[in-house]
Amino acid sequence: MHTFKRLAMIAxxxxxxxxxxxxxxxxxxxxxxxIENKITDRVIIGELGDGPYLxxxxxxxxxxxxxxxxxxxxxxxxxxxYGEVKSVVIAGMGGDTIVEILAYDWDKAASFQRLILxxxxxxxxxxxxxxxxxxxxxxxxxxxxxxxxxxxxxxRPAQNPYLLTDLELEIGxxxxxxxxxxxxxxxxxxxxxxxxxxxxxxxxxxxxxxxLIEDNIRKIKQLEAILDASQS
Numbered sequence: 001m002h003t004f005k006r007l008a009m010i011a012x013x014x015x016x017x018x019x020x021x022x023x024x025x026x027x028x029x030x031x032x033x034x035i036e037n038k039i040t041d042r043v044i045i046g047e048l049g050d051g052p053y054l055x056x057x058x059x060x061x062x063x064x065x066x067x068x069x070x071x072x073x074x075x076x077x078x079x080x081x082y083g084e085v086k087s088v089v090i091a092g093m094g095g096d097t098i099v100e101i102l103a104y105d106w107d108k109a110a111s112f113q114r115l116i117l118x119x120x121x122x123x124x125x126x127x128x129x130x131x132x133x134x135x136x137x138x139x140x141x142x143x144x145x146x147x148x149x150x151x152x153x154x155x156r157p158a159q160n161p162y163l164l165t166d167l168e169l170e171i172g173x174x175x176x177x178x179x180x181x182x183x184x185x186x187x188x189x190x191x192x193x194x195x196x197x198x199x200x201x202x203x204x205x206x207x208x209x210x211x212l213i214e215d216n217i218r219k220i221k222q223l224e225a226i227l228d229a230s231q232s
Contacts, residue, residue, distance in 0.1 A: 005145045006118070010091055011039055013116045013139065013154050018086035019044065023076055023101065024093060026052045028059040028069065035065035045071045046079040076101035083111040090115065095122035099129045106133065110157035114138070117153045124169040126153065134160040140174035142182050149186050151175070167222060178230035191223040
């Protein structure tokens with residue numbers, strides 16, 4: 001599978017031996033993987049569109065795991081009863097889309113013990129909403145696959161809102177620790193982005209972009225300091 005590393009990482013983050021829901025499973029790769037590797041004995045798939053539903057349906061027909069997987073058609077968490085599973089996976093969507101799925105019914109979303117969320121874009125939007133709701137970010141992992149980084153966030157519902165800095169929102173508190181080469185590589189990529197943006201701002205209209213330039217320079221210095229400290 002071309003998404004094997006990301007799939008395996010997500011699978012490793014669910015609560016072992018307990019029912020799992022995969023919202024937007026598409027080809028049902030993760031549910032089949034979870035069953036075949038005996039990580040759980042029950043998975044519920046939720047698909048909204050006819051195309052993804054049929055792809056999952058056909059994948060299950062060809063799999064020995066089909067008897068342990070319940071395929072349902074519906075919108076987001078609406079296919080689940082309150083507390084029906086312990087882990088919910090929502091992966092491969094924009095962070096804003098993931099927030100929309102959760103926000104449709106925050107009470108139901110909070111009835112699940114762990115949510116494994118893998119935003120393709122706008123991870124900061126997702127982290128911001130988790131912080132505002134007071135949901136705890138228990139774990140953040142990175143996967144580098146097919147030339148790009150993927151951020152995977154495991155969150156536990158709670159009710160203690162907290163604040164995150166702009167860099168914590170974009171990169172993640174755990175990842176900012178820069179305690180392995182993968183995290184350092186991801187931070188370096190973000191650092192290059194801000195350096196590139198700053199050069200563009202300076203070349204366009206420095207006077208009108210002064211506040212943006214100052215903000216970018218602040219982020220650049222913070223990221224440089226994090227990387228320098230990680231080398232010591």
